Amino acid sequence: MAKELTRDSYLSKHVGDFPAEITIGSRRYVKVDDLRYGTNPHQAASYYKPADEACVIGDMQILKNGKSGLSQTNLEDISYALNIVKFFDTPACAVMKHVNPSGAAAGRPGESLKTVYLKARDADARAAFGSSIAFNKEVDQETAREIMSTFVECVVAPSYAPGVLEIFNDGETYKLNKHIRIIQCGDLSKLPRFTGEAKDEHNTIKVLADGSLVIAQPLMTSMKSVADLVPAEAENKRCGRQVSTVAATDAQKFDLLFAWYVNLSVRSNGVVIVKDGQTLSVGTGEQDRVGAIEQAIAKFKQKYSGEGTLQDSVMASDGFFPFEDGVETAAAAGVTAIIAPSGSLRDADVIKRANELGVALFHAPERIFSHH
Secondary structure (H helix, E strand, O other), X not given: OOOOOXXXXXXXXXXXXXXXXXXXXXXXXXXXXXXXXXXXXXXXXXXXXXXXXOXXXXXXXXXXXXXXXXXXXXHHHHXXXXXXXOOOOOXXXXXXXXXXXXXXXXXXXXXXHHHHHHHHHHOOHHHHOOEEEEEOOOEOXXXXXXXXXXXXXXXXXXXXXXXXHHHHOOOXXXXXXXXXXXXXXXXXXXXXXXXXXXXXXXXXXXXXOOOOEEEEOOOOEOOOOHHXXXXXXXEEOOOEEEEOOOOOOHHHHHHHHHHHHHHOOOOOOOXXXXXXXXXXXXXXXXXXXXXXXXXXXXXXXXHOOOOOOXXXXXXXXXXXXXXXXXXXXXXXXXXXXXXXXXXXXXXXHHHHHHHHHOOEEEEEOOOOOOOO
């Protein structure tokens, strides 16, 4: 009979029989550590790094280990969160839960790291409970105290200011977080960001039900700056040639690019709604595009606890709009600028409808489905 799951099951280490080294293709990997468990407590797991190479995550320093260390989900959350904050020069924060961002924010001039964290957390504070949090800048004491005010699994950042570790180790004052895990990662500039920068070691590996493997190139984007935002343009027999004629503000263009970068780490079908450098809501894992938009709008109404509104917000969609209903649903909620891939037979119809609704529509050069 299987053992009953208890609270201790989630805090105990489940060590499996994994080798010290493995070889994939011509690359040798060495075991870094046995994990607390895999995705669930009854699954053993270990993680590996390329041998003789410096790695941003594989060589991270665990400054506070909590009880029994990291799980596979912790590591995946850390990886996807760093894949968001790596894009920004300004202070940025991503809050990850179950390998999807519950919120993210990029700092505007004059905003403190604490403010950026609160904007990321409050996009969905309910989901942020028990999350993993990544920063691209040094964590200060003010931000650390705010983090410790609610339950958090992991924090990862390039560095921590003097006195911060004492706050994270204060299990008496912050009893809810006595098992919090504090991690110092490597130089985020070493992570590939754009198409063409990834190497063979960044390829993804999926194991199928029978043990067969699929090896694929990693998901990257060619969108490097707002200069790459191209107004949508398409033609078909029904509508003739259509071009997006609604102008987006400079602030909206920044938000569109921000939303696109966040959407790279969202499970498809995914949409990200953003305003003023903050995710207002993330629609994720839906089987249809309108469903993802409806989910994002509903989550904003039910779970958002910040100061933003959907009016004049922007949205990124990881796939094209097969019909006009996606743009109509977003516009009805207040979205006035959208970025999405082209490729639909009805692209011209969608552009025409966006113009009628006063929505600026930009076509991205790639689809960014993620089925992680």
